[in-house]
Amino acid sequence: MTSTRRLDGLRGWQRWLAGLAALGLAACTLAPTPAPPLTAPPSEAPVAGAVSFMVFGDPAELRAYEQVVAAFEAAQPAVDVTLIHIPGQNDYRTRLAADFAAGDPADVVLINYRRVPGFASRGLLEPLGPSLLRSRVLAPDDFYPEAYYAFYWQGELMCVPQNVSSLVVYYNRDLFKTAGLAEPADDWDWDAFLQTAQALTRDLDGDGQIDQYGLGVEPELQRLAPFLWQNGGLLTDNFNEPHQLALTDTKSLAALEWFVDLQLRHHVVPDAAAAQAEDSETRFLNGRAGMYLNSRRIVPTLRESAAFDWDVAPLPSRAGQRATILHADGYCLAATAANKAAAWAFIEFANGPVGQPIVAATGRTVPSLRAVAESAAFLDPAQKPARSQVFLDQIEFVMIPPLIPNWADIEEVANAELERAFYGQVSALEAARTAGVRAAEYFEQEP
Amino acid sequence: MSWGTQAALLLTPYLAGTLLLLLVPALLTLALAFTGYDTLTPPVWRGLQNFVTLARDVRVGQAFQNTLIYVALAVPLRVAAALALALWLQGRRPGAGWVRAAVYVPSVVPPVAYALAGLWLLNPLYGPVNLALGALGLPAPAWLAEAGPARVAVALLAVFQIGEGFVVLLAARRGLSPEVLAAATVDGAGAWATFRYIVRPLLQPWLVLLTLRDVALSFQNAFAAAYLMTGGGPYYATLFLPLLAHEEAFGGFRYGEAAALMLAALVTAAALIAVFWALWRGWGGAEEW
Numbered sequence: 001m002t003s004t005r006r007l008d009g010l011r012g013w014q015r016w017l018a019g020l021a022a023l024g025l026a027a028c029t030l031a032p033t034p035a036p037p038l039t040a041p042p043s044e045a046p047v048a049g050a051v052s053f054m055v056f057g058d059p060a061e062l063r064a065y066e067q068v069v070a071a072f073e074a075a076q077p078a079v080d081v082t083l084i085h086i087p088g089q090n091d092y093r094t095r096l097a098a099d100f101a102a103g104d105p106a107d108v109v110l111i112n113y114r115r116v117p118g119f120a121s122r123g124l125l126e127p128l129g130p131s132l133l134r135s136r137v138l139a140p141d142d143f144y145p146e147a148y149y150a151f152y153w154q155g156e157l158m159c160v161p162q163n164v165s166s167l168v169v170y171y172n173r174d175l176f177k178t179a180g181l182a183e184p185a186d187d188w189d190w191d192a193f194l195q196t197a198q199a200l201t202r203d204l205d206g207d208g209q210i211d212q213y214g215l216g217v218e219p220e221l222q223r224l225a226p227f228l229w230q231n232g233g234l235l236t237d238n239f240n241e242p243h244q245l246a247l248t249d250t251k252s253l254a255a256l257e258w259f260v261d262l263q264l265r266h267h268v269v270p271d272a273a274a275a276q277a278e279d280s281e282t283r284f285l286n287g288r289a290g291m292y293l294n295s296r297r298i299v300p301t302l303r304e305s306a307a308f309d310w311d312v313a314p315l316p317s318r319a320g321q322r323a324t325i326l327h328a329d330g331y332c333l334a335a336t337a338a339n340k341a342a343a344w345a346f347i348e349f350a351n352g353p354v355g356q357p358i359v360a361a362t363g364r365t366v367p368s369l370r371a372v373a374e375s376a377a378f379l380d381p382a383q384k385p386a387r388s389q390v391f392l393d394q395i396e397f398v399m400i401p402p403l404i405p406n407w408a409d410i411e412e413v414a415n416a417e418l419e420r421a422f423y424g425q426v427s428a429l430e431a432a433r434t435a436g437v438r439a440a441e442y443f444e445q446e447p
Numbered sequence: 448m449s450w451g452t453q454a455a456l457l458l459t460p461y462l463a464g465t466l467l468l469l470l471v472p473a474l475l476t477l478a479l480a481f482t483g484y485d486t487l488t489p490p491v492w493r494g495l496q497n498f499v500t501l502a503r504d505v506r507v508g509q510a511f512q513n514t515l516i517y518v519a520l521a522v523p524l525r526v527a528a529a530l531a532l533a534l535w536l537q538g539r540r541p542g543a544g545w546v547r548a549a550v551y552v553p554s555v556v557p558p559v560a561y562a563l564a565g566l567w568l569l570n571p572l573y574g575p576v577n578l579a580l581g582a583l584g585l586p587a588p589a590w591l592a593e594a595g596p597a598r599v600a601v602a603l604l605a606v607f608q609i610g611e612g613f614v615v616l617l618a619a620r621r622g623l624s625p626e627v628l629a630a631a632t633v634d635g636a637g638a639w640a641t642f643r644y645i646v647r648p649l650l651q652p653w654l655v656l657l658t659l660r661d662v663a664l665s666f667q668n669a670f671a672a673a674y675l676m677t678g679g680g681p682y683y684a685t686l687f688l689p690l691l692a693h694e695e696a697f698g699g700f701r702y703g704e705a706a707a708l709m710l711a712a713l714v715t716a717a718a719l720i721a722v723f724w725a726l727w728r729g730w731g732g733a734e735e736w
Contacts, residue, residue: 097697101486122487122700272681276592277572409699420682438505 048078049339051346054099054106055085056092057364060300064362065350071358072349079342082106100124100334107337108347110329111159113150113400114222114407119332120153121405126333129157131344137352138369146398147368151330153403159330160351163365164373165296166324166394167226169193169316170385173309175200175212175290184313186393190230190258193316197268200290214268216280216292219422221414222325222401223293224259226315229323229399231255236443242402245414245439247432255318257428260421272423295327296391299363303384312385314394322397328368366391406442413438479706486702497707507708509683510691511715513598517669517687518719520602522661526654529609533616534646547617554610558671565604566591566676591677594684601672601685605665612657619653620646655727659720666716688712 055065062085069081084106086092093115099105100119111119119125132138138160140148147161169184176183179199185192197214204211217223225235233252236242246252263269270283284292285301287308292298293315302310315324331347333340349355356367357377363384367373379388401407414435421431480497482490501507536547553561568576569590577587588596623646631641647654670689673679679686679694688708696705 094697097700101697101700101702103486118700122485124487272592273571273589276589277570277574406699412698416680416682419680423681425682441503 046078047076047339047342047345049342050080050082051108051337051339051343052082052084052106053108053346053350054092054096055083055110056087056089057085057362058087058300058304060304060362061359061364064359064364067358068350068355071354072346075349075354076342076345079345081346103336105334105336107334107339107343108350109332109334110162111332113147113159113161113326113328113330113403114411116151116158116330116332117153117403117405118408120158124335125158126335126337126340127156127158128160128331128333128344128347131348132157132160135348137348142370143368144370144373144395146326146395147328147330150326150328150400150403159332160347161328161330161368162351162356162359163296163328164368164391164395164398165327165366166391166398167223167293167295167315167327168324168390168394169313170284170292170294170298170302170310171313172284172287172290173311175287175308179290183311184316186314186390188313188316190227190316190318194262194266194268197262197291198266201266201268210267210270210274211288213270213274213283213289214291215262216284216289217262217269218280218293219259219263219415219418221411221418224256224418225401226324226399227259227318228252228255230315230318230321231258232321236402239402242404243440243443245410245432245436247414247435248429253429253432256418256421256432260428263422264424269422296364296366297327299385303363310384311387312390313387314390322394323399324394324397326398326400404443409442410439413442476706476709479703480710481707482703484702484706485700490703493703497704498711501704501707501711506683506686506691510686510688510708511711513684513686514666514669514688514712514715516598517602518662518665520599521605521665521669522658524602524606525609525612525661526657528606529612529616529657530650530654532609532613533620534642537617537620547613550613551610553607556608558668559675561604561608562672562675565600565672569600569676592681594681597677597681597684601669601676604672605668612661615657616650616653619650623649659723662719662723663716666712 053065053069055061057065062083065083065085069083073079073081086095096105096109096111105124111125116125132140140157143161144164147164148157151157151159151161171184173183179202181196181199184196188196200212200214201210202212203209221235228235228247228251231251231254233255234246234249235252237244237246247256263271270278270280278286278288280289280292281294281298281301283289285305314322317323331351333343333347337343350359351368353369353372356365356369356372357375359365360367360372360377361380367378372378373392379392401411404410417426417431417435417438420426421428426434479490481492481494483493483497484490532550536543536550556564568574571577571587571589571592574590577590580587590600591597627645627649628641631645636644667689669685669687670693673685673687673690674693677685679690689712692705692708692712695701695708
């Protein structure tokens with residue numbers, strides 16, 4: 001158990017390195033590759049044919065992808081890229097699964113790293129490691145390892161990371177000023193976080209009902225996970241070979257109880273009825289929540305719609321222990337793609353020094369390429385959030401859940417139990433136990 | 448061209464459609480129910496293993512329970528509402544046409560739009576339903592945030608989509624012989640007696656037809672509402688069989704289990720219909736048919 005704890009305590013990419021080393025693959029995958037300058041030409045050789053590319057996102061993201069496609073087609077006139085846009089992320093997932101089931105997915109798709117094993121284990125994706133190692137445009141070293149290794153499956157790079165986002169705290173600067181609160185410090189802790197949320201939770205019209213909540217957060221495993229890790233807890237019994245959830249572990253359970261208490265005891269998060277009436281994102285956008293936990297995903301929406309001043313802060317820490325969870329999508333190549341050369345050329349371009357800045361300008365991504373992330377394309381001082389550097393500072397504290405094919409199922413059952421605890425229908429302990437029992441079958445199940 | 452040839456030509460497109468779009472997929476689904484299949488690799492024969500796996504999944508029992516509760520709530524309410532409105536609106540009165548149109552309109556609203564409208568109507572804090580209940584001093588449930596009210600809400604929304612049943616019963620009611628109804632009046636029958644002894648028995652075949660159709664329909668038509676309004680929650684309270692099958696197939700790539708689930712749902716629906724039919728025959732319904 002000791003070794004298990006030690007391994008689970010490592011950050012995601014470190015654990016992968018450990019795993020890869022054990023497999024004798026580290027030398028191969030980390031072979032020094034000369035990093036080309038980011039001004040390299042978009043592709044080493046002309047390609048031709050048709051490529052389909054499916055994405056999700058709001059209109060601003062669609063415009064960015066259209067620009068990427070147009071720039072690629074200008075650079076590679078013999079390639080015709082068909083852009084398929086699905087507005088909502090959930091609808092995108094459904095469409096993705098349906099398309100793969102029909103045997104006719106788009107050639108290039110964006111998939112979250114947590115879902116990649118589910119596709120990769122079924123042979124639905126073309127491994128991209130060899131293409132990346134041959135590339136004259138991109139090299140493994142160009143990427144943040146925290147994102148890069150999250151897309152490994154059984155020793156192979158399956159997708160090329162598009163971003164290296166993580167969970168942060170968005171806050172309404174106007175509400176902070178009204179409440180006379182100082183802005184969150186980079187090193188704030190759980191106590192400061194809770195006190196801030198309490199100060200922001202207010203009954204504005206004196207009718208006994210809370211009109212403004214201190215915090216918006218969904219009762220989900222991927223929101224809870226960073227707090228477990230900060231408290232020294234575990235998400236699963238073993239990272240590389242998980243067999244069960246570890247939410248009943250003493251430190252995990254303590255973190256879970258603290259998380260649940262935000263709603264049940266401190267009432268700084270909306271209860272079930274209030275959450276049903278208005279989801280956390282909408283509540284924050286409407287200025288009725290002081291803080292909101294999310295990844296970089298909502299930046300385009302906030303830039304477009306927020307009628308208040310806002311910024312981001314890192315997740316609070318626990319006794320100096322910092323941790324957050326990786327949010328990253330990757331460009332993946334369908335195994336059924338008819339024209340893999342052209343599809344790879346597109347991935348190389350879209351996720352390279354030309355394409356990444358275009359998408360990053362929408363605010364949606366934390367670029368996975370170091371050079372782009374540390375450039376004005378991401379850290380533009382004229383664009384909100386002013387503290388975008390927070391995303392880069394958090395990268396070294398990024399952790400990931402186990403990369404297993406059925407993780408989406410495990411998250412689903414755990415989320416159902418967490419929700420019950422969060423809204424007071426069962427105790428945190430009972431929810432943790434039930435989640436563990438129900439999730440067990442998915443750890444053992446073949447994909 | 449003979450009548451038979453004409454009929455065959457006219458029916459051919461429908462028969463072809465039924466064969467290709469209904470029977471063949473249904474038979475394939477039937478076969479898949481006994482296999483492990485993730486769409487990429489060929490199906491692997493599993494016998495009854497999928498059913499054993501489903502029996503161990505707590506969501507499956509919950510989904511069956513939810514679906515049966517939905518059928519028990521929605522079917523009687525839908526048939527009764529269609530009958531009541533058909534009887535009320537069968538006469539030729541000023542404005543009745545508009546009301547009939549209003550009754551039918553929800554049935555042509557796309558399910559997605561209808562579900563989203565329901566989401567707004569039943570918003571626990573800002574929705575018009577709860578605002579109205581609050582104004583009347585009545586308790587306002589949290590609707591989709593609580594298990595019981597969420598089940599009722601999904602069933603209630605279905606009650607407003609009764610256009611087809613309403614039109615069928617309206618036509619049936621108008622088709623009743625005026626002489627029969629006049630004779631009942633001459634014999635001194637009041638409105639209730641006329642309904643009980645004349646109208647209802649004469650409409651019985653249509654009511655049975657609509658009930659059987661609604662039972663079959665209810666096993667699938669709560670999908671959009673649950674998918675869009677509740678996601679199957681809270682805590683699986685509105686997880687209906689089609690939604691669970693969808694999650695298994697498209698969320699987990701477990702097409703074999705999803706097919707087994709739909710097969711079980713089909714058998715359950717058929718059993719319910721058979722029981723209803725047997726009861727009706729037992730009550731002498733077949734003589735009235």
